[in-house]
Amino acid sequence: MALLEIKDLHASVDGQEILKGVNLTVNAGEVHSIMGPNGSGKSTLSAVLARRATYEVTGGSVLLNGKDLLAMEPEEAACEGVFLAFQYPVEIPGIGNAYFLRSAMNAIRKHHGQDELDAMDFLPLYKERMKLLEIDEKFMSRSVNEGFSGGEKKRNEILQLAMLEPKLAILDETDSGLDIDALRIVSRGVNAMRGPDRAFLVITHYQRLLDYIKPDFVHVLVDGKIARSGGPELAIELEKTGYGSAEAEALQAQHA
Amino acid sequence: MATETDRLSNYHKAYEAVRAQASEREPVWLGQLREDGWARFSAKGFPTTHDEDWRFTNLAALAKTPFHRAAAGEVFVSASQIAPYGVDGAACQLVFVNGHFSPELSDLGSLPDGLLVCSLKRAIDCGREGCAPEGIEQHLGRYADMSRDAFTALNTALWEDGAYLRIHRGVVLEQPIHLLYVSAGAGAEIATHPRTLIIAEDASQASIIEDYVSLGSEAAFSNAVTELAAGQNAVISHFLVERENTASFNVSTLRIEHSRSAQVDSHSILLGGGLVRNNVHPVLNGEGAECLINGLFAGAGAQHMDNYMLVEHASPHCNSRQFYNGILAGQAHGVFHGRIVVAKDAQKTDAKQTNRNLLLGDNARVDTKPQLEIYADDVKCTHGATIGQIDETQLFYLRSRGLALADARNLLLYAFAAECLDRMKNPAARDFAEKLIRERLQELASAAKNAALATTDERKAQNREELG
Numbered sequence: 216m217a218l219l220e221i222k223d224l225h226a227s228v229d230g231q232e233i234l235k236g237v238n239l240t241v242n243a244g245e246v247h248s249i250m251g252p253n254g255s256g257k258s259t260l261s262a263v264l265a266r267r268a269t270y271e272v273t274g275g276s277v278l279l280n281g282k283d284l285l286a287m288e289p290e291e292a293a294c295e296g297v298f299l300a301f302q303y304p305v306e307i308p309g310i311g312n313a314y315f316l317r318s319a320m321n322a323i324r325k326h327h328g329q330d331e332l333d334a335m336d337f338l339p340l341y342k343e344r345m346k347l348l349e350i351d352e353k354f355m356s357r358s359v360n361e362g363f364s365g366g367e368k369k370r371n372e373i374l375q376l377a378m379l380e381p382k383l384a385i386l387d388e389t390d391s392g393l394d395i396d397a398l399r400i401v402s403r404g405v406n407a408m409r410g411p412d413r414a415f416l417v418i419t420h421y422q423r424l425l426d427y428i429k430p431d432f433v434h435v436l437v438d439g440k441i442a443r444s445g446g447p448e449l450a451i452e453l454e455k456t457g458y459g460s461a462e463a464e465a466l467q468a469q470h471a
Numbered sequence: 472m473a474t475e476t477d478r479l480s481n482y483h484k485a486y487e488a489v490r491a492q493a494s495e496r497e498p499v500w501l502g503q504l505r506e507d508g509w510a511r512f513s514a515k516g517f518p519t520t521h522d523e524d525w526r527f528t529n530l531a532a533l534a535k536t537p538f539h540r541a542a543a544g545e546v547f548v549s550a551s552q553i554a555p556y557g558v559d560g561a562a563c564q565l566v567f568v569n570g571h572f573s574p575e576l577s578d579l580g581s582l583p584d585g586l587l588v589c590s591l592k593r594a595i596d597c598g599r600e601g602c603a604p605e606g607i608e609q610h611l612g613r614y615a616d617m618s619r620d621a622f623t624a625l626n627t628a629l630w631e632d633g634a635y636l637r638i639h640r641g642v643v644l645e646q647p648i649h650l651l652y653v654s655a656g657a658g659a660e661i662a663t664h665p666r667t668l669i670i671a672e673d674a675s676q677a678s679i680i681e682d683y684v685s686l687g688s689e690a691a692f693s694n695a696v697t698e699l700a701a702g703q704n705a706v707i708s709h710f711l712v713e714r715e716n717t718a719s720f721n722v723s724t725l726r727i728e729h730s731r732s733a734q735v736d737s738h739s740i741l742l743g744g745g746l747v748r749n750n751v752h753p754v755l756n757g758e759g760a761e762c763l764i765n766g767l768f769a770g771a772g773a774q775h776m777d778n779y780m781l782v783e784h785a786s787p788h789c790n791s792r793q794f795y796n797g798i799l800a801g802q803a804h805g806v807f808h809g810r811i812v813v814a815k816d817a818q819k820t821d822a823k824q825t826n827r828n829l830l831l832g833d834n835a836r837v838d839t840k841p842q843l844e845i846y847a848d849d850v851k852c853t854h855g856a857t858i859g860q861i862d863e864t865q866l867f868y869l870r871s872r873g874l875a876l877a878d879a880r881n882l883l884l885y886a887f888a889a890e891c892l893d894r895m896k897n898p899a900a901r902d903f904a905e906k907l908i909r910e911r912l913q914e915l916a917s918a919a920k921n922a923a924l925a926t927t928d929e930r931k932a933q934n935r936e937e938l939g
Contacts, residue, residue, distance in 0.1 A: 265871050269863075293873035305868040309886025318882070319872035326873070358886075375872065 216281050218243045218414050219264075219383055225274035226256075226263050232273065233259040235439035243382070244411040248425055248450060249418045251436035252458040257418045258302060260436070261387040264416075265299035266292045279383065293319075294326035296382030300372040300389050307359040312371070313341060315359050316378055323379065344377045348404045366397035373404040384408070385416045390424035402427030422454035435461045479516060485540035485662070486628055496596055504612045508627030511617050518621055527806040527838045528748060528777045533720045538662035538692045540629075541569035546657045548686060550576055553653060556684050560899030562646035563588055565634050568653045570663030572632045585639035586677075588648055591668055592632040607635070611668055614698045615726040620750070622722045626696040630666035633695075638675040640702070647678040647710070647900045654684070654691035654715060662692040669709075673702035673730075678897040682712040683721055683744075690718040690745070697725045701733035703757065708736040710900050714743035714907065717774060724750040729789070731757030738895055739766035739795075740904050741776050742911045752781045755789035755817075766795040767891040769911050770803030770835075777806035780824075784817040784850075791821075796891055797828040798884060799835035800915050809854065810842040817847050824854040829861060829887055831915065881916035888912060 219241040226234040233256045241247050251257050262270045264277065266289040277284040279295055287295065307315070321331040345352060348370045360368050369389055376384055386405070390398055405415070405428050417428055425433075425447065433449040434441045435458065442461045443449065453461070486509050494502065517534045518525040548568045553576055557564065563580035565588060566573045572590035582588060595607060617624040634650045652665050669679060683693055693715065701707050713721050721744045727735050737751050753762045768776040782791045797805040807826040828837045841854035861883055869879035888908050895901040 267867055267871075288876070289867060289870035290873055290875050290879075293871055299871055301868065305864050307865050307868065307883070307886065309889050310882055315869070315872075315882075318878070319869075319874055322873040322875065322878070379872065 217241060217278075218280060220278040221275070222277075223275040224260075224263070224277060225272070226259055227271045227273050228259065228269065233439055234263065236275070237436070237439070237441060239434065239441060241383070241414045241416065243414055245432065246409065246415040246417060246428065246430045247432045247434060248430035249416060249434050249436055250420070250422075250450065250453060252462065253420065255436045256439045257436055258387055261299055261385045261416070261418055264292075264383075264385055265289060265297060290322065293379075293381075294323050298376055298379055298381035298384045300369070300376060300384065300386045302387040302389075302391065304360050304368040304372050306361045306363075308361045310359050311356050312359055313337070313355040316341065316375060319375075320378060341378065344374055347377065347407060348374050349400050350374055365392040366394065369393060369397065369401055370404070373401050377404055377408055380408075380413075382412065383414050383416065385418065387418050388420060389417075390419055390421060398424065398427060422450045425450045437462050479513060481537050481539060482625065482629065482662075483513070488540060489629055489631060498595065498608070500608050501595065501611075505628050508617055508624045508629075511624035512621055512628055515621055524779065524808070527804075527808075528746070528775065533692065533746060536660060536690060536692070536720075538660050541571075541656075541659070541661045541663070543571035543631075545569065546655045548573070548576065548653060548655050552686055553651065556651055556653075556682065558647060558649045558680055558682075558899065558903045560646055560902070561649040561680070562644055564649040564651060565590070566651045566653060567632060567634075567665060568655055569661050570631050570665055583642060583644065585642035586644060587635070587637040589635055590632050591635040591666060594635040606670070607668065610670055610698060610700050612698075614700065614728045614754070615696050615724060620724065622694050623696050623724055626664040626666060626694050626724075629664040630696070631664070633666035633668070636667075636669040636677075636679065638669075638671045638677050638705075640672040641674045642672075643676040644678075647680050647897055649680045649682060652681070652683050652693060652695065653686060654693060654719065655686040656689035656691055657687065658689065660690045660692075662694065665693065665695045667695070667697040669697065669699040669707070671699070671701045671705040671707045674704045675702065676706040678708040678710070678900050680710040680712060680900055680903065681723075683715050683723075685715040685719055688716050688718060690720070691715065692720040693722070695721075695723040697723070699725065699727045699735065701727065701729050701735050703730045703732055705730070705733045705735075707734070708738065708895070708897050708900065710895075710904065711737070711739045711749065712904070712907065713739075713741045713747055713749070716743065717745045717772060719744050720746045722748045722750075725752065727751075727753035727762065729753060729755045729757055729760035729762065732759040733757065734761045736763040736765065736894075736896070738891070738900075738904070739768070739778070740907060741766070741768040741770070741778075742907060744774065744776070746775045748777045748779065750779045750781070752783070753791070754783040754785055755791065756785045758786050758788050760786065761790040762792070763894060764791070764793040764795075765891055765894045767798075767888050767908065768795070768805055769798040769888070769908070769915060770805060771800040771915055772803060773801070774803045776803070778808065780807075780809045782809075782811045782822065784811070784813040784820040784822060787816065787818045787820070789817065789820055791823070793824040793826075794891065794894065795826045796887060797826070797837055798831065798887065798912070798915060799828065799837055800831035802832075802834040804835070805837040807837070807839045807856070808842070809840070811844070811852060811854075813845045813847050813850050813852065815846040818849045820847060820850040820852065822850070822852045826856040827887070828856075828858045829884070830858060831861065877917050881912055884912045884916055885909065
């Protein structure tokens with residue numbers, strides 16, 4: 216059974232159709248990259264998978280480990296193993312990073328019938344993962360993302376990923392706004408999390424990220440549909456030729 | 472329709488009863504004060520919404536409820552009934568039942584020398600018998616303004632007891648003093664008029680928790696007046712906790728008189744009560760005085776919580792900070808009226824006022840009104856108010872990490888409320904406030920209907936912001 220099985224997915228925002236029949240199968244252990252021009256529906260796809268209510272699903276199905284993902288609330292999807300690294304991580308003044316993350320871990324553990332972690336169990340793990348992402352320990356007691364730089368926010372997303380250990384990690388343009396050092400750190404964090412039980416959906420506009428996080432498959436999303444799929448070489452080709460050819464093909468297909 | 476006199480007749484009866492009881496033992500000055508209070512109240516009655524200071528709060532229901540006076544000991548309250556209302560880590564607890572001091576229920580602990588905590592009535596009685604009443608006459612009724620405020624006039628006429636605190640020069644008390652005012656109607660609707668007098672001498676330091684609770688579900692009317700005279704360099708924290716039942720009316724007035732470099736914090740935690748009016752009125756009457764006015768009001772159902780702040784800068788180089796956060800669910804109505812008056816010679820005044828509100832339902836409402844009257848020319852005064860809803864993107868972010876909807880909401884509400892907790896310096900009082908606030912927010916977070924939430928997903932938080 217595939218980890219994620221998307222069939223003919225249609226979704227709208229404010230009555231406007233953005234996803235127009237997406238098909239995608241992701242198996243555990245695989246890294247898929249979704250590339251595409253602005254407005255092609257990349258972020259909509261990630262938001263639908265994370266169950267954001269403002270995105271209305273108008274057709275198709277999504278199965279996560281055989282379960283109907285589209286019937287899940289965001290917290291249920293998270294507990295079942297979906298993690299979205301936000302393109303724009305949200306600042307939450309007044310809630311400390313460590314407290315928030317431990318609450319999230321315990322909510323997921325509770326869902327799986329596991330005992331809650333106390334601070335003593337949590338902190339050593341947290342500190343270790345912070346080192347991996349070169350995040351200062353002072354961040355623990357600071358409010359979630361409040362006053363963080365763009366790079367710090369993205370690193371904090373990957374830190375959460377590393378702590379929550381999801382089955383399906385979706386990185387929504389995690390590379391946008393990162394300088395090369397931050398990109399290396401973030402990629403190292405992601406690569407450390409790769410494993411046979413986990414799949415990644417790496418959404419990006421640029422090929423650059425894929426130099427650091429090597430995908431098994433690359434898909435090109437154009438106008439709400441996957442226009443082309445291939446191996447890592449497709450990303451390199453796109454970098455040279457741009458999305459123009461893929462867009463033209465999609466257009467041709469439409470008129471055919 | 473009942474005439475004004477009829478409607479006030481119960482108060483008149485109470486006045487006659489109080490005077491009859493008191494006339495033999497009370498000093499002449501106090502009798503005079505009561506007469507003045509009664510004359511002022513009976514001439515004007517309760518204010519109406521035509522009065523600018525009461526524009527958002529309709530007192531018709533209060534005025535037409537025939538509240539009775541309860542005599543001392545009329546309703547029996549056991550120690551086990553008040554046990555749940557204790558404050559961990561308090562230095563002492565004074566308990567008043569229906570406005571009367573209960574020595575049996577009170578625990579005076581072991582207070583340091585130089586600290587007097589007792590019943591105000593007893594202190595005055597004691598003075599008559601020859602032991603010094605320690606300047607009560609010089610302070611009582613001197614600060615709270617009867618001519619401006621009908622409730623202060625009524626309290627002055629009808630008060631029967633309350634706490635008297637005198638913190639002598641240089642005395643420092645770490646643990647908070649807990650004053651528990653209990654309304655226990657046992658079937659009757661009772662009005663009480665607690666009067667608290669706090670005299671903090673120079674360089675003294677203390678924290679006082681004034682706590683209003685009700686036993687049972689009857690409507691009660693608590694009309695409290697507290698006068699706090701802070702001497703030079705005194706550092707005082709005052710906490711008002713309102714957690715009465717939602718049938719009750721609570722009008723409280725805290726009048727603070729600051730001497731030079733006195734620092735007084737007023738923290739208001741309004742969680743209960745049906746109609747609540749919280750008046751805080753500091754007068755910064757000495758150079759370098761500072762006051763912090765910090766509050767949280769969290770209402771649901773049909774609760775009405777009106778906060779009326781009047782900060783008077785009467786001397787130069789004084790600071791005042793007002794921070795009030797409101798959380799309103801159901802059809803609850805909140806009011807924040809922040810008035811700052813800077814006198815002509817109060818130069819270098821630094822006054823700031825912030826009121827932030829979260830509305831949890833379509834029918835919840837808040838009115839916020841800043842009012843600056845500045846007669847000096849070298850001052851810094853700012854005010855700002857926001858009204859919004861729970862931020863949908865924050866809510867989604869928390870849920871996307873696995874937190875259940877109610878928990879995510881609760882966490883965001885708590886973060887909003889925690890701003891107020893962070894300003895409380897006394898650890899025991901802060902912990903006490905935190906416990907009460909957590910309980911209250913849990914109720915608000917889980918009581919809110921999912922239907923109301925779904926709509927917030929589709930609607931961006933509407934923020935009305937006004938910064939000046």
